[in-house]
Amino acid sequence: MPLPSLARIPAPPDPILGLAETFRADTRTGKVNLSSGVFVDDTGTTPVLQTVIEAERRLADAAGTKLYRPIDGEAGYREQVRALVLGADHEAVTSGRALATQTPGGTGGLRVAADLVRSTGGGQTMWMSEPTWPNHPQMFHAAGFRVRTYPYTDPTGLRIDEEAMLGALAGASPGDVVLLHGACHNPTGVDPSPELWRRIGDVIEERRLLPLVDLAYQGFGDGLREDAAGLLELVRPGSELIVSTSFSKTFSLYAERVGAVIVIASSAADAAAVQSHVKAVIRVNYSNPPAHGADVVRTILADAELRPRWELELAAMRNRIKDNRRLLVSALEARSVPGNWSSIATQRGMFALLGLTTHQVARLRDEHGVYVVGHGRINVAGFTPDNLDPFADALAAVIATS
Numbered sequence: 549m550p551l552p553s554l555a556r557i558p559a560p561p562d563p564i565l566g567l568a569e570t571f572r573a574d575t576r577t578g579k580v581n582l583s584s585g586v587f588v589d590d591t592g593t594t595p596v597l598q599t600v601i602e603a604e605r606r607l608a609d610a611a612g613t614k615l616y617r618p619i620d621g622e623a624g625y626r627e628q629v630r631a632l633v634l635g636a637d638h639e640a641v642t643s644g645r646a647l648a649t650q651t652p653g654g655t656g657g658l659r660v661a662a663d664l665v666r667s668t669g670g671g672q673t674m675w676m677s678e679p680t681w682p683n684h685p686q687m688f689h690a691a692g693f694r695v696r697t698y699p700y701t702d703p704t705g706l707r708i709d710e711e712a713m714l715g716a717l718a719g720a721s722p723g724d725v726v727l728l729h730g731a732c733h734n735p736t737g738v739d740p741s742p743e744l745w746r747r748i749g750d751v752i753e754e755r756r757l758l759p760l761v762d763l764a765y766q767g768f769g770d771g772l773r774e775d776a777a778g779l780l781e782l783v784r785p786g787s788e789l790i791v792s793t794s795f796s797k798t799f800s801l802y803a804e805r806v807g808a809v810i811v812i813a814s815s816a817a818d819a820a821a822v823q824s825h826v827k828a829v830i831r832v833n834y835s836n837p838p839a840h841g842a843d844v845v846r847t848i849l850a851d852a853e854l855r856p857r858w859e860l861e862l863a864a865m866r867n868r869i870k871d872n873r874r875l876l877v878s879a880l881e882a883r884s885v886p887g888n889w890s891s892i893a894t895q896r897g898m899f900a901l902l903g904l905t906t907h908q909v910a911r912l913r914d915e916h917g918v919y920v921v922g923h924g925r926i927n928v929a930g931f932t933p934d935n936l937d938p939f940a941d942a943l944a945a946v947i948a949t950s
């Protein structure tokens with residue numbers, strides 16, 4: 549049986565990973581990549597955290613085994629992750645109605661969540677912000693959802709258009725899934741206020757919607773607890789919620805593919821039943837999870853000495869991003885680049901959206917070797933002392949002649 553003829557027609561490149569490939573193939577010196585969402589230090593490299601190196605040393609010394617892991621991950625990991633996201637004392641944890649499952653990264657967590665909903669006859673419509681991480685619509689479409697969008701920022705891109713967002717969600721049907729970014733919205737860097745989280749929770753409750761929170765950057769915004777505060781607003785007595793979390797960025801464990809999905813059901817008995825479906829969808833997908841990344845995360849989170857050290861490393865990454873935000877604003881203002889840039893300094897997480905046209909994005913790449921994603925999404929963590937000024941010069945030149 550030959551391959552289907554469609555398979556011989558190249559698929560379109562992924563909007564972000566495709567850019568990274570073009571960047572690698574670019575032979576110009578001084579090229580700048582702000583397109584992929586990875587943290588780099590001042591030298592432009594993505595370091596392995598010291599606490600990760602120490603945890604790996606301990607794991608190597610302990611030897612262990614390469615036996616298959618449980619379908620939903622080791623109990624110790626699942627417990628640590630649940631407490632990290634929800635807080636060990638949270639009612640959803642102590643009552644047993646929240647259960648965590650190890651997944652291959654945040655992408656794996658989102659896909660497991662999608663398969664869980666689809667395989668158990670849940671809503672077929674998924675609402676997501678416009679804009680959102682480009683992998684969201686394609687992933688949930690592939691999982692069988694009808695994707696719909698709700699407006700997010702207003703035309704300035706600087707603040708959430710709360711009435712438009714809530715108005716769209718008020719038109720969702722019972723059972724529809726609402727995808728929300730837990731913190732550090734990708735790509736805008738603009739997060740809901742505590743009051744807006746409350747109002748989102750009210751609409752979800754009134755319309756009987758199922759919230760799915762994508763928490764890929766817990767600790768990159770304001771702090772570990774602060775960045776989980778919004779989603780906790782959705783955890784109400786008897787309410788149901790799915791959270792997908794990732795340790796790619798916050799433990800700098802990108803290649804290890806480690807994350808989790810947490811399902812909060814209305815009761816412990818429901819949670820146990822849901823967990824059986826979570827395991828069923830994993831079994832027919834990748835069967836059971838990779839071990840190493842989860843062992844590293846568990847070792848760090850459970851250790852009284854390593855955990856505070858990791859929290860300091862996380863804070864250092866967060867502070868570098870915040871410093872870069874301020875440096876970028878200064879560089880653009882120093883060049884009098886037309887635009888309202890000051891809010892970049894107070895946005896959260898790795899990304900900022902410059903609001904560029906497709907033509908400007910192409911000119912940055914073609915004329916200056918500067919790679920940014922559509923509409924000018926930049927990874928603020930990607931600035932180094934070597935590339936910040938060249939970037940600001942390139943942007944100033946492109947905007948001045950557009």
Ligand SMILES: Cc1ncc(COP(=O)(O)O)c(C=O)c1O
Binds near residue numbers: 794795797802
């Ligand atoms: C919003 C968002 N969700 C999920 C992910 C997935 O992360 P992972 O690499 O852990 O699959 C990312 C990664 O860029 C992201 O930006």
